[in-house]
Amino acid sequence: MQKVFHFDSPPEQYIADAAVLCCFDQRIREATREFLQRQGILRPDMIVVAGGARTLASPRNDFERDFILEQVRMSIRLHKTQRMFLMSHSDCATYGGLAAFDGDQEREVQHHRIELKRAAELVKANFPELTVDCFFVNFDGVHAANAEPLK
Numbered sequence: 001m002q003k004v005f006h007f008d009s010p011p012e013q014y015i016a017d018a019a020v021l022c023c024f025d026q027r028i029r030e031a032t033r034e035f036l037q038r039q040g041i042l043r044p045d046m047i048v049v050a051g052g053a054r055t056l057a058s059p060r061n062d063f064e065r066d067f068i069l070e071q072v073r074m075s076i077r078l079h080k081t082q083r084m085f086l087m088s089h090s091d092c093a094t095y096g097g098l099a100a101f102d103g104d105q106e107r108e109v110q111h112h113r114i115e116l117k118r119a120a121e122l123v124k125a126n127f128p129e130l131t132v133d134c135f136f137v138n139f140d141g142v143h144a145a146n147a148e149p150l151k
């Protein structure tokens with residue numbers, strides 16, 4: 001193969017600091033990357049798909065949910081992952097954006113809290129050994145979604 005780009009990558013095997021399920025929305029990518037670094041998640045196994053945690057909370061079909069669970073299983077098996085971050089974000093197109101909540105950010109947050117909780121329960125049911133943390137990303141930062149009990 002013809003080399004078209006030079007970049008030195010670390011060749012060592014690694015243990016993943018966390019498996020991170022998040023949306024592919026480019027607007028939240030930088031915030032997510034910075035946040036993970038600040039959390040000490042320097043070697044994440046990134047599972048980046050449309051909707052992020054929605055694929056477990058409200059999957060479009062069984063295939064979608066099972067595919068994501070298999071990715072988590074692979075992360076645990078291959079990289080000894082012990083922790084998972086579930087993430088969703090404001091104005092996510094897979095939910096119909098903020099418009100689906102009539103522009104009401106509070107309603108949107110409440111909906112995502114329930115979604116993230118449901119996703120976390122599914123992960124814990126499948127992988128009881130994993131520590132699961134839930135986060136909601138909006139346009140001014142990242143918010144912990146599992147700090148207080150959900151209704």
Ligand SMILES: [Zn+2]
Nearest residue numbers: 023025092093
């Ligand atoms: Zn999204």
